[in-house]
Amino acid sequence: MTTDLTPLSASALEGLRTEFDQRADNRLAMNAVTSSGIAPVAHNYDRARLLQHRFSVTVDNGKVTTQAHSGRCWLFSSLNVARFVARRALNIDTASTSNPSGDFELSQAYAMYYDKLERSNYFLNDAANLVRAGEKTDSQLMQFLLSDVMGDGGQWIMAMNLYKKYGAVPKQYYPETASSQNTGPMNTQLRSVLHQAVAHMAADPASIDQIVKDSLAACHRILTIHLGTPPTSFDWEWTDKDGNFHRDGRITPQEFWKKYINAGLEDYVCLVDDPRSEHPKGKKIGIEHLGNVAGGDATEYLNVPNQFMKDCARTILSEQGLPVWFGADCGPMMDRDGGQWATDLFEYGRVYGFDFDMDKEQRVRFGDSAMNHAMAFVGVDVADDGKTTNRWRVENSWGDKIANDGYFAMSDDWFTEYVFEVAVPKSMLPAEYQKAFEEPAIMLPAWDPMGTLA
Template structure:
């Protein structure tokens, strides 16, 4: 049988070398890139210097947080939105004496502890149902679930599932640990535990319930060893920015959330821009097997034009003064040090002599782009017409040593191409879109790009 693959022979190789040598710009590019790297050579100076850190609407949310060596951006960004609400309710500023350890934050470690514990249970129950139904162990679905288990990423709805069930605590009551700031080893052990549990279920279907029980206990033990024992109650007292001392007595994390944080966040919905035409705008999308809390809200989004997402984000900041959680593909056209995103920030095509011409739909369809990072909008520059957006101010969770003390600037065209999701109050939407949430969701397979976690 003749192979359908044409080998790269010597004649073709010599032709490639000749074509490279004939173009003088290739040698100039090679000399530059081999010395300083592609980003330094391709950096668009004229675009960068004009992308200013000035905004007509700007929200002060204090010192930028740092997720360290973890993938907890979705928790950091949702808690950054929540802490803004809490600071207003408590009448404190960023450097409040409410937290003698520094800037006021809500414990990201606390949220991660319960997310991981819930995910252990969710995974075990989900896989048990598949094993009982006779799902082949080498099916595409099982291979995906085994490979995807116990990562750090998540979604707004998954974060709300945790806060609604477990509440939140100020960071001083449950601070970071070595493993919360670098999750790889802990995740490896949890992943191995769940792989082993799956193998035991397949080998002994009659013992699945007992396997789930002992694995859940082991998962709890591993998490507590790595992250510490989370508080079930704490004495809450603080001094506000006017110097007034407050004592609220002993409260639970759930009481703290309801009293100082919620403010309607639990009623937010997620809007996405899925550019593929087979998924119509105005329809709800769901992802099979994606979730963290068994019995919690399903991970579903309403597919809308990106301009609707922009309009909601702009209005939420300019009219209500609230930050906006969002998810994006953060890597393309990013200057991390300067804190900038723009679609033409790097002119790679000019350096390589290649026309990179895929649109958003093609990038999603062919695996070139998907959501991988969550942040919060905390400002926007709006044109004089009151609606047209020029650029966006972004609160990241990569610490304050980069960008504008950790705050980034995003061009409006970059938003169109690389932002995929925003969380906004359902009440902001048109009646048509609100009613769309009552429809059955178009369910996409677990590995669909719209199921990518931030």
């Protein structure tokens, strides 16, 4: 029993109660919050009404998608970028009564099927190597990998690993299923297979190769039972925005990706804002044991100033007319129904009488903030001076029943505080940043907050 901790005494508790009762605004806050909840009470009306859904630059990507009860935002957002490219290549406009082809989406279930299969293989081989090397099953590393396995999250680089290897298919050829829209039960079964595999490896190291083979086969069966058999080819036909019918014949997912989508997306790199002072800007960061496709590109990113990320995103939107994939900590200061993010959108401190004063570095360092959601920028509002950014338009994947038909408005100061990662063409980086990608990465442990998945 720990004896050097100070107990909460009756007198101390009475002092807290007395202090609370001495301030009339505490009781007013209690009455309001117990009746309505904290969000409506803390909501900053003035800030909300001034954060408009109007933008000087807009990239129209049509009806928003919905990831349902799953954590596939990184796949939805990367495929939202890809579908914009495909729409342009196919001359497909956004949906209308006369143009049903405008509802065009790329199958997120197809990408998830191969992500889960590849991630199972990645984990099994990684765990096998660790067991062979003598890693204890109760070590911090092994316990973290076991606890973190088979979530739905991912990164841009992981998505590109999938598309490079397996391509993409229009959604009608591999639609959503009950399990793709609610991944929890399927993930539980996959996770149990992988946990059991490590248990068997530890008990019988001589049989590791067979354990890996049998466990991967079990994961494949589970995935196919839950999601169906993904197509290896399909007959592709569509009607363009001018009413012209096209038929491309039999095509593989890989051929479809290369012909209609790639457009340089495979050459994108990831920029991150790691605010911790010990991690210098202009240096590449990697995360140990993080990946999905064995033999694919490593999950690495270049640590850059937040303003540089903004500049790149603005340039891509305004000059290239393309959406920009990004990852953020989406929870703080978010009005989900109104579709808004701003650093002062909720005045929690005023309600509680407490000053929340941590900066971005402290929030990362002390476990208060990390990337947990991926979306796409599809617009930006720039002031008349051509320099000041007011707000950003965000395509989310939470359906069109919230926000502005599913699109959000983000203040520029919220970008500073809570956006952690953007994917950009490597060619747009200055020479010193391009060179930095050729240098070895500063490797961070598997549990580092920069390794969290959207």
